Amino acid sequence: MNLTYDVIVVGSGPAGSTAAWRLAKAGVAVAVIEKAVLPRYKTCGGGIVGRTIRALPIDLRHVIEQECRTAQMNLLPEGHSFTTHRRTPIVSMTMRDQFDFTLLSAAQEAGAVVHQRCALEGISSHDDGVEVATTSSSMKARFVIAADGALSTVARKIGTADGRILIPALECEVTAPQDLLDTFHGVSRFDFGWLSDGYAWVFPKRRHLSIGVLSMTRGKDLKSSMTRYLDRLGCGSVSRIEQHGFVIPVRPRRGPFIDKRILLVGDAAGFADPVTGEGISFAIQSGLMAAQALIDGQLTEKSVRQAYARTLAETILPELRIGRWLARLLYHAPRIRSWAFARHGQRLCEAVTDVMSGTRTYRELVFRPQSLLRLLTPHGDTKSGYQPAPPHDG
Ligand SMILES: Cc1cc2nc3c(=O)[nH]c(=O)nc-3n(C[C@H](O)[C@H](O)[C@H](O)COP(=O)(O)OP(=O)(O)OC[C@H]3O[C@@H](n4cnc5c(N)ncnc54)[C@H](O)[C@@H]3O)c2cc1C
Numbered sequence: 001m002n003l004t005y006d007v008i009v010v011g012s013g014p015a016g017s018t019a020a021w022r023l024a025k026a027g028v029a030v031a032v033i034e035k036a037v038l039p040r041y042k043t044c045g046g047g048i049v050g051r052t053i054r055a056l057p058i059d060l061r062h063v064i065e066q067e068c069r070t071a072q073m074n075l076l077p078e079g080h081s082f083t084t085h086r087r088t089p090i091v092s093m094t095m096r097d098q099f100d101f102t103l104l105s106a107a108q109e110a111g112a113v114v115h116q117r118c119a120l121e122g123i124s125s126h127d128d129g130v131e132v133a134t135t136s137s138s139m140k141a142r143f144v145i146a147a148d149g150a151l152s153t154v155a156r157k158i159g160t161a162d163g164r165i166l167i168p169a170l171e172c173e174v175t176a177p178q179d180l181l182d183t184f185h186g187v188s189r190f191d192f193g194w195l196s197d198g199y200a201w202v203f204p205k206r207r208h209l210s211i212g213v214l215s216m217t218r219g220k221d222l223k224s225s226m227t228r229y230l231d232r233l234g235c236g237s238v239s240r241i242e243q244h245g246f247v248i249p250v251r252p253r254r255g256p257f258i259d260k261r262i263l264l265v266g267d268a269a270g271f272a273d274p275v276t277g278e279g280i281s282f283a284i285q286s287g288l289m290a291a292q293a294l295i296d297g298q299l300t301e302k303s304v305r306q307a308y309a310r311t312l313a314e315t316i317l318p319e320l321r322i323g324r325w326l327a328r329l330l331y332h333a334p335r336i337r338s339w340a341f342a343r344h345g346q347r348l349c350e351a352v353t354d355v356m357s358g359t360r361t362y363r364e365l366v367f368r369p370q371s372l373l374r375l376l377t378p379h380g381d382t383k384s385g386y387q388p389a390p391p392h393d394g
Pocket of ligand 1: 010014033035046048049118120121149150152153169170244245246266267280281283
């Protein structure tokens with residue numbers, strides 16, 4: 001069977017489903033191909049930060065298990081602890097099976113054709129379109145959006161330059177006793193410094209806790225860090241613990257992000273936040289941007305290519321560049337981190353909370369007056385002797 005569409009989206013995570021939703025709404029003939037059948041478990045904290053909720057015009061209320069208006073951020077070896085509060089949720093807690101299913105259903109209701117249990121196996125690009133071979137049929141489209149996650153088969157098959165940094169992260173779904181659930185009710189907790197170059201987190205869900213650790217260094221075994229963390233939280237003896245591991249791309253591909261009528265979005269492009277590892281925001285943002293470039297470019301190769309490259313260069317890419325610079329300070333400069341938290345900890349945590357909430361961007365934090373750059377530069381602090389070179393803007 002040979003099916004023909006305007007656009008084929010590979011993968012129905014947040015990037016793929018929102019792209020398909022936007023295209024279908026605009027009347028574009030779009031199909032989503034997905035190797036799994038949704039709803040399915042996905043290794044993820046399921047924390048949807050405020051900036052995502054703000055950017056997403058799809059109703060998610062029924063999949064939000066808990067709203068956290070308080071964030072607790074600790075710097076562990078030093079024993080600093082800071083708490084921030086907001087009127088609107090800083091992080092909304094979901095389980096990805098339901099969250100992803102809601103986004104895919106919205107795309108389907110808008111008119112997208114969905115092929116599940118259908119894995120992409122081959123792809124070839126031509127002057128007038130793209131051919132896709134899947135486990136169930138072959139298909140053709142004028143464009144393909146690669147939203148197939150961190151291990152993207154599409155990017156590998158078409159030979160896109162990589163250059164991403166894929167860091168390990170581990171997630172435990174813990175059926176905790178009620179007193180522990182009460183302790184974390186409405187609070188998202190981040191323990192920086194639990195690993196020398198990473199952090200641990202507790203995200204409260206309706207009836208359990210999602211507890212995770214990540215390291216900014218590749219190839220680290222996180223299992224012992226996780227065991228110690230569970231013990232510290234008082235979850236060591238809990239009998240029902242499910243453990244899952246995966247990778248997060250904290251540096252984008254070298255690009256190009258659109259080539260041969262194929263647009264890369266989300267983790268396939270390497271668009272997770274380098275400071276927090278949070279990837280859903282930029283997955284959704286890039287999915288929507290890819291769709292908009294196709295719509296504005298009227299499915300014409302040159303116009304679409306220019307529109308997508310321009311919009312990424314003006315928005316996500318500079319944000320990630322500055323995020324990487326901040327992440328280097330946070331995870332790879334322990335003396336400056338310790339100095340900065342001791343002196344300005346509350347302001348730093350308020351700043352990170354603003355970014356998560358979507359009220360400020362990393363660019364605004366660094367380049368506006370009273371910026372982080374000033375806070376993080378220990379003028380006259382001869383002990384540290386550290387002067388971070390400012391990142392390039394744009
Ligand atoms: C332990 C852990 C915790 C995390 N916690 C958070 C968090 O709390 N908040 C947050 O924002 N981010 C978090 N992230 C990151 C987040 O999970 C990802 O950044 C996000 O899922 C990226 O979305 P995506 O749509 O690009 O890709 P994905 O969500 O990975 O979706 C890709 C889809 O493509 C499908 N697919 C893959 N290959 C094929 C193929 N060949 N053919 C057809 N379909 C295919 C997959 O089945 C999948 O459905 C976490 C990551 C990890 C590892």
